Amino acid sequence: MSTRQRHIAHLHLHASLTEDQYADIIELMSGVTPHVQAVPPNAVQLDLTSALRYFDLPPYDMVQTTMMRLKLFYGIDSSAGLAGNRMLAAMAADASAPGEATWVPTAEAAEWLCPRPVTALPGIGRTTAETLGRYGLHTIGQVVDLPAGTLQRLLGAGPARLLAERARGRDPRPVTPSEPAAQLAADLVLERDCLDPAQHHRAVLELADRIGQRLRVERQITTRIALTVRYADRSSTTRTRTLPEPTSHSPALAAAALGLLKSLGLQRARVRAFLIRADALLPAGSAYRQLSMDPADDRARAAEAAADRARRRFGPEAIRPATLAD
Numbered sequence: 080m081s082t083r084q085r086h087i088a089h090l091h092l093h094a095s096l097t098e099d100q101y102a103d104i105i106e107l108m109s110g111v112t113p114h115v116q117a118v119p120p121n122a123v124q125l126d127l128t129s130a131l132r133y134f135d136l137p138p139y140d141m142v143q144t145t146m147m148r149l150k151l152f153y154g155i156d157s158s159a160g161l162a163g164n165r166m167l168a169a170m171a172a173d174a175s176a177p178g179e180a181t182w183v184p185t186a187e188a189a190e191w192l193c194p195r196p197v198t199a200l201p202g203i204g205r206t207t208a209e210t211l212g213r214y215g216l217h218t219i220g221q222v223v224d225l226p227a228g229t230l231q232r233l234l235g236a237g238p239a240r241l242l243a244e245r246a247r248g249r250d251p252r253p254v255t256p257s258e259p260a261a262q263l264a265a266d267l268v269l270e271r272d273c274l275d276p277a278q279h280h281r282a283v284l285e286l287a288d289r290i291g292q293r294l295r296v297e298r299q300i301t302t303r304i305a306l307t308v309r310y311a312d313r314s315s316t317t318r319t320r321t322l323p324e325p326t327s328h329s330p331a332l333a334a335a336a337l338g339l340l341k342s343l344g345l346q347r348a349r350v351r352a353f354l355i356r357a358d359a360l361l362p363a364g365s366a367y368r369q370l371s372m373d374p375a376d377d378r379a380r381a382a383e384a385a386a387d388r389a390r391r392r393f394g395p396e397a398i399r400p401a402t403l404a405d
Contacts, residue, residue, distance in 0.1 A: 300326055
């Protein structure tokens with residue numbers, strides 16, 4: 080018995096969404112298919128395999144209808160990808176302009192992937208790309224043509240096996256219906272492609288401060304943060320770090336985020352946007368803090384609490400860190 084071909088759609092929402100708006104969009108999408116997975120902060124994935132039979136529509140028309148529903152009900156523009164698995168659908172969405180959809184039929188997936196840069200594959204950061212580039216491996220097709228043993232010598236057995244699977248367009252993960260994950264995210268889109276490391280530093284500081292404020296307002300702490308950098312060529316890199324202790328303290332978040340930024344070694348990279356995400360959130364009442372003999376730490380936390388009280392009374396822009404002052 081033949082297995083029914085899957086049709087997975089990935090919709091990137093071109094809007095800054097509150098948690099309530101995001102939940103409403105998930106509910107709207109569940110009217111198309113019950114198989115909807117949240118991809119915070121501004122994307123959703125849908126398994127349309129069964130919905131196509133119910134609505135009696137071709138796959139591409141089904142995606143276009145879904146995009147129209149988003150525009151009609153919420154005024155949100157989206158870009159979409161349609162493919163036989165989650166990874167290819169997400170890559171197709173990244174290759175689509177706002178308001179457009181890209182369909183990668185399963186039979187054409189290898190041909191579609193072949194000329195694309197290896198950085199278009201999820202999880203391929205600059206370090207891996209540079210390692211491959213030193214050996215003349217710049218496109219996905221070149222990786223596919225490389226013998227498995229050679230790729231293992233370059234990257235190690237585990238990473239090489241994973242890269243080979245992705246380069247061949249394989250992704251068995253199902254779309255798992257779920258609520259938005261327990262996380263907070265803040266992003267900053269720059270006015271123009273930025274080469275200045277000082278501006279990169281400032282942008283990450285601003286986002287870390289915004290995340291810290293939101294965590295304290297919502298009485299939550301985070302145990303892990305992630306930094307995503309999107310480049311001018313529409314590729315992106317994400318780095319994640321587990322914090323030494325759960326916290327909502329902005330300086331601690333900033334130190335971790337700047338450490339992630341430094342680890343990327345951007346130097347003269349043309350950056351379009353930054354995003355910081357706080358994961359694995361916990362109630363603030365469950366926080367613990369390593370005791371310190373340094374009185375400066377207690378003073379910094381007291382000043383932060385006073386600044387939060389001023390913001391509640393006079394607005395979020397009433398007090399800002401000196402490093403972010405205009």
